[in-house]
Amino acid sequence: MLRSSSNLGLPRKVVVFYLLFSLVAVSWLAVGLLFTSHSVAESRTTSTSLASLGKTAAALELDYLQNGTANLQQILQSNQWSSGLQSYAVVSLEGTVLAHSDLQSIGKPANETRGEQLSWGTVSGVRYENARGQIVNEYRVPLVAHEDHFGTLRVAVNQLSFWRTLGEIARLAPTVILLPLGLIAVGGLYLARLASPVAKVDAQLRRIALQRPTIDVEIEPLPANDAVSIGWNRLVKAYQSLNSSKDSDGLESRLSKVIAARGQGQMQAVLHNLAEGIAVTDMEGRITFANRAISALLGTETTNEELAGIELEGYILAASGQADSRRLFEEDNTHRPMITECESQTVADPRTLRIARLPMQEESMHGHVWSVRDITQQKLTEKTRDQFIDVATHELRTPLSNIKAYAETLVTCDSIEVEQQKEFCNIINSEVTRLARFVDDLLSISSMEAGSIVIDRQRTITAKLFEEVLTKVRPLMKQKNIDFVVQLPEKMADVEVDKDKVVAVVVNLLGNAAKYTPENGRVTLRVKIDEAQLHITVEDTGMGIASDEASKVFDKFFRSSDPRVQGETGTGLGLALAREVVRMHGGDITVESQIDQGSTFEATIPIK
Amino acid sequence: METRVKRALIVDDNVALARVTQFALDGAGYETETAFNGRLALDAALETQFDIVITDQQMPEMTGVELCQGLRSRPEYADCPIILLTAKGLELELPRLRDELGIDATFAKPFSPSAIVKACGELLATATVEPECVS
Numbered sequence: 001m002l003r004s005s006s007n008l009g010l011p012r013k014v015v016v017f018y019l020l021f022s023l024v025a026v027s028w029l030a031v032g033l034l035f036t037s038h039s040v041a042e043s044r045t046t047s048t049s050l051a052s053l054g055k056t057a058a059a060l061e062l063d064y065l066q067n068g069t070a071n072l073q074q075i076l077q078s079n080q081w082s083s084g085l086q087s088y089a090v091v092s093l094e095g096t097v098l099a100h101s102d103l104q105s106i107g108k109p110a111n112e113t114r115g116e117q118l119s120w121g122t123v124s125g126v127r128y129e130n131a132r133g134q135i136v137n138e139y140r141v142p143l144v145a146h147e148d149h150f151g152t153l154r155v156a157v158n159q160l161s162f163w164r165t166l167g168e169i170a171r172l173a174p175t176v177i178l179l180p181l182g183l184i185a186v187g188g189l190y191l192a193r194l195a196s197p198v199a200k201v202d203a204q205l206r207r208i209a210l211q212r213p214t215i216d217v218e219i220e221p222l223p224a225n226d227a228v229s230i231g232w233n234r235l236v237k238a239y240q241s242l243n244s245s246k247d248s249d250g251l252e253s254r255l256s257k258v259i260a261a262r263g264q265g266q267m268q269a270v271l272h273n274l275a276e277g278i279a280v281t282d283m284e285g286r287i288t289f290a291n292r293a294i295s296a297l298l299g300t301e302t303t304n305e306e307l308a309g310i311e312l313e314g315y316i317l318a319a320s321g322q323a324d325s326r327r328l329f330e331e332d333n334t335h336r337p338m339i340t341e342c343e344s345q346t347v348a349d350p351r352t353l354r355i356a357r358l359p360m361q362e363e364s365m366h367g368h369v370w371s372v373r374d375i376t377q378q379k380l381t382e383k384t385r386d387q388f389i390d391v392a393t394h395e396l397r398t399p400l401s402n403i404k405a406y407a408e409t410l411v412t413c414d415s416i417e418v419e420q421q422k423e424f425c426n427i428i429n430s431e432v433t434r435l436a437r438f439v440d441d442l443l444s445i446s447s448m449e450a451g452s453i454v455i456d457r458q459r460t461i462t463a464k465l466f467e468e469v470l471t472k473v474r475p476l477m478k479q480k481n482i483d484f485v486v487q488l489p490e491k492m493a494d495v496e497v498d499k500d501k502v503v504a505v506v507v508n509l510l511g512n513a514a515k516y517t518p519e520n521g522r523v524t525l526r527v528k529i530d531e532a533q534l535h536i537t538v539e540d541t542g543m544g545i546a547s548d549e550a551s552k553v554f555d556k557f558f559r560s561s562d563p564r565v566q567g568e569t570g571t572g573l574g575l576a577l578a579r580e581v582v583r584m585h586g587g588d589i590t591v592e593s594q595i596d597q598g599s600t601f602e603a604t605i606p607i608k
Numbered sequence: 609m610e611t612r613v614k615r616a617l618i619v620d621d622n623v624a625l626a627r628v629t630q631f632a633l634d635g636a637g638y639e640t641e642t643a644f645n646g647r648l649a650l651d652a653a654l655e656t657q658f659d660i661v662i663t664d665q666q667m668p669e670m671t672g673v674e675l676c677q678g679l680r681s682r683p684e685y686a687d688c689p690i691i692l693l694t695a696k697g698l699e700l701e702l703p704r705l706r707d708e709l710g711i712d713a714t715f716a717k718p719f720s721p722s723a724i725v726k727a728c729g730e731l732l733a734t735a736t737v738e739p740e741c742v743s
Contacts, residue, residue: 394666397717397718398622398625398717400717400718401622401625401717401718401719402622402624402625402628402718403718404718404719404720405625405628405629405718405719405720405721406624406628408720408721408722409628409631409632409721412722413631413632413635415635420631424628427624427628431624564668564669565668
């Protein structure tokens with residue numbers, strides 16, 4: 001009972017106790033009312049009886065004065081008695097019944113009843129229980145006529161029954177009892193309604209109290225708009241707000257999720273800012289993720305969102321102008337890492353792309369990760385390296401071969417004439433010089449590029465500068481019977497240049513012209529000086545340079561692919577060095593050429 | 609026993625090297641001729657029947673291998689011993705060159721002229737004159 005009542009909840013308990021106490025109070029009042037009513041009714045019955053007795057006694061006394069005892073019975077019989085009359089009698093002083101409701105008792109001695117003695121002024125009485133178990137009040141009024149006490153009027157009246165009173169009250173019950181009960185019920189309902197939000201709050205609090213402490217509390221807002229509900233709802237909102245910033249699994253898990261979300265965001269940002277193109281495809285090869293670099297590398301303007309769902313392999317082939325190629329990778333090798341190179345031909349400047357496809361190793365994700373890298377620069381570097389190795393191998397091995405061959409011949413052959421020995425030694429010497437020059441050129445270009453060599457501008461007599469040049473190149477021209485035309489201004493102002501380096505540049509240009517111009521051809525040196533610049537033009541009637549190679553002749557180790565120059569010795573460093581020197585002076589060098597028509601190199605060097 | 613002086617064709621765009629090789633073979637009793645590229649060599653070979661050809665690989669206009677192909681296409685040079693001088697490690701491909709072109713030996717630069725003379729002697733099996741410069 002205690003348990004069940006404690007499970008009721010406070011508001012319901014309040015209502016139940018309200019109803020219980022109200023019913024008890026009402027019952028108590030009803031019982032009180034019953035007893036009070038009964039008492040009042042009893043008093044009223046007694047007083048009515050006493051009043052009636054007084055009147056009857058007066059009538060009897062009056063008649064006695066006139067007629068004696070003759071009419072006593074008649075008077076009593078004609079009297080109107082109240083309800084509950086048991087019996088009436090007049091008893092003489094001697095105890096003889098003079099009149100009686102039971103005619104057979106007249107003349108007989110009156111029965112003396114025993115019981116509780118009662119007294120109401122002059123009226124006395126006895127209360128007793130008759131044979132039927134009824135409580136009877138027997139009133140006794142002395143009859144006195146002119147001081148002649150001639151007898152006693154005895155009237156026995158049934159005492160008012162409690163049950164009769166109850167019956168009377170029961171008739172009033174609808175107004176006396178049911179109305180308060182109804183009011184109590186209405187009050188209970190109103191109380192229950194008032195307590196309803198509190199009951200709901202109480203129910204939630206009880207549920208929370210019964211939950212294990214480790215489980216997170218779930219509370220719900222109330223629909224009503226009373227003060228309790230509004231207050232509760234504010235609490236719920238505050239709690240939910242607090243809860244929303246937490247994770248259901250606690251701080252550690254929440255932190256890890258925040259970190260993971262942040263990490264994911266950072267990862268996306270990192271992927272999007274990589275220079276390397278990264279994409280993820282599903283098992284059908286459709287893009288599920290692509291970073292920004294993918295489109296840029298393929299030379300398309302497709303956004304990342306537009307790439308989603310596109311078949312990547314076909315997209316790469318189409319974007320690189322190779323749509324006619326069926327696949328980048330063999331279809332059987334989807335489970336192995338694959339790498340291929342692809343020339344992107346759609347953009348003006350062709351790019352070499354290295355495309356790698358790796359199978360996804362994660363259990364939850366299937367498909368491939370793709371990386372697209374622009375290796376154009378790497379390829380260029382590799383080509384330059386290969387050219388360097390080609391040139392270095394040739395330029396080192398050729399003089400070394402000569403030196404070894406001649407030296408060994410000198411050492412092993414006893415029958416060589418002195419003149420021949422000298423000739424062999426000269427050859428060895430010139431080959432050593434050639435080797436040394438190659439090494440010097442390598443060091444020079446390397447130092448110039450590194451910025452460790454600076455030009456030493458000094459006032460130079462221009463005529464002497466070109467005189468030195470001509471001295472060096474005339475034998476070359478003569479060797480091939482080249483028509484060497486020199487057009488120098490009659491008067492040349494002095495210039496401030498690094499004379500030795502400028503001489504080397506012009507000798508190199510003229511040397512190249514001689515080398516690639518056939519015998520009996522023509523090489524022209526034209527020089528102009530204005531206020532600011534020295535213009536040097538070297539024009540030949542040689543084999544010329546293909547237009548696609550013209551821009552590369554100043555690159556280190558560049559050797560033309562023209563088969564006609566394969567036999568010519570050269571380090572591929574001369575023009576590179578020439579351009580470096582001119583540029584270090586603040587000038588520039590250009591070339592115009594046509595195959596089989598000849599080439600024109602023009603160097604412009606600021607003179608101050 | 610053949611007593612005719614063996615004729616050797618030396619082909620190299622490196623004139624100095626061709627000359628010193630020629631000097632060594634001359635000293636060994638060969639009758640030599642030089643050519644400074646493959647095309648000139650082919651012309652010379654068609655004009656004169658040589659017993660052995662020593663050629664550089666890397667030359668303008670026509671490489672040593674191309675010269676070999678040109679020579680092998682001629683019945684008179686089907687069995688002529690050919691020595692290839694290389695500067696790029698072609699010796700690694702000697703088995704293939706031997707099978708496909710019948711190149712009998714390769715020498716990587718820098719090489720020893722006396723080794724060339726010795727190889728020529730071995731390839732021709734006999735030499736009319738003992739090489740006087742080979743120690």
